[in-house]
Amino acid sequence: MDVEQGHGVSELFKAQCHLYKHIYYFIESMSLKCALQLGIPDAIQKNNRPITLQQLVSALNIPESKADFLQRLMRILEHTGFFDTVKIHDNQEGVEEGYVLTPSSKLLLKDSPTSLSPAVLAMLDPVLMNPWFSLGEWIQGKERTPFETYHGMSFGEYEKRNLKFINNLNEGMASDSKLVSLVVKEHKEIFESVNSLVDVGGGTGTLARSLADAYPHLKCTVLDLPQVVANLPESENLKFAGGDMFKSIPSTDAIIIKV
Numbered sequence: 673m674d675v676e677q678g679h680g681v682s683e684l685f686k687a688q689c690h691l692y693k694h695i696y697y698f699i700e701s702m703s704l705k706c707a708l709q710l711g712i713p714d715a716i717q718k719n720n721r722p723i724t725l726q727q728l729v730s731a732l733n734i735p736e737s738k739a740d741f742l743q744r745l746m747r748i749l750e751h752t753g754f755f756d757t758v759k760i761h762d763n764q765e766g767v768e769e770g771y772v773l774t775p776s777s778k779l780l781l782k783d784s785p786t787s788l789s790p791a792v793l794a795m796l797d798p799v800l801m802n803p804w805f806s807l808g809e810w811i812q813g814k815e816r817t818p819f820e821t822y823h824g825m826s827f828g829e830y831e832k833r834n835l836k837f838i839n840n841l842n843e844g845m846a847s848d849s850k851l852v853s854l855v856v857k858e859h860k861e862i863f864e865s866v867n868s869l870v871d872v873g874g875g876t877g878t879l880a881r882s883l884a885d886a887y888p889h890l891k892c893t894v895l896d897l898p899q900v901v902a903n904l905p906e907s908e909n910l911k912f913a914g915g916d917m918f919k920s921i922p923s924t925d926a927i928i929i930k931v
């Protein structure tokens with residue numbers, strides 16, 4: 673049956689679902705951020721066994737009147753693979769279920785050495801999210817980045833003026849780099865024939881430091897904005913260079929750019 677412009681009903685609804693899915697994608701990221709702000713992964717971990725909704729409500733000090741909303745939040749997070757539910761026991765009122773962590777939410781535990789929680793919070797910070805609302809304006813305008821269009825200044829300038837932001841961002845990027853370091857260290861062949869490398873925009877040097885430790889022959893330099901690399905501890909084969917990557921990059925065998 674043709675509804676409009678040759679589309680059948682089922683095709684029309686499929687297209688509508690596709691469209692709506694993309695309208696509401698942000699709910700998944702925002703729910704993830706909310707889970708971290710509330711400390712849900714750590715509360716589940718601390719419970720040592722599947723945690724019921726009621727237990728979660730009290731562990732997080734959430735008003736009873738918001739219990740239903742917490743349940744809805746958990747449903748979204750379960751759907752997106754951050755938590756799972758398991759049956760705890762059957763009683764007269766029915767089956768009681770408890771929430772458990774999944775491999776993805778284990779990466780969000782605050783004290784884990786592989787925690788990516790700072791990266792999630794940094795990337796979903798309004799300072800970085802808001803420029804996305806200026807994408808169209810940026811494409812039509814003259815600024816170099818959407819960040820500049822929205823904030824009225826370059827990323828580097830913003831970083832200079834907002835120490836809290838820069839610290840959170842550095843912490844977030846460092847948490848991500850710790851994970852990458854684990855992988856890179858297992859593939860020694862990548863760096864065997866390289867004597868020097870520059871990590872361009874390397875932040876506070878988490879990745880470069882771990883490479884420098886793993887490969888003593890490798891001379892590592894971290895190039896980042898002067899305010900980011902000021903006063904960071906160097907070692908025999910790890911140096912920091914303050915500068916602008918768009919102006920010059922120290923000469924080297926290899927370059928890493930990890931965003």
Ligand SMILES: C[S@@+](CC[C@H](N)C(=O)[O-])C[C@H]1O[C@@H](n2cnc3c(N)ncnc32)[C@H](O)[C@@H]1O
Binds near residue numbers: 845872896916
């Ligand atoms: C997304 S972070 C990535 C940090 C690091 N590579 C990591 O993965 O952990 C981008 C980095 O680029 C740096 N940066 C931004 N503009 C730069 C420029 N013009 N020259 C050098 N570094 C710059 C920022 O200070 C920040 O540390």
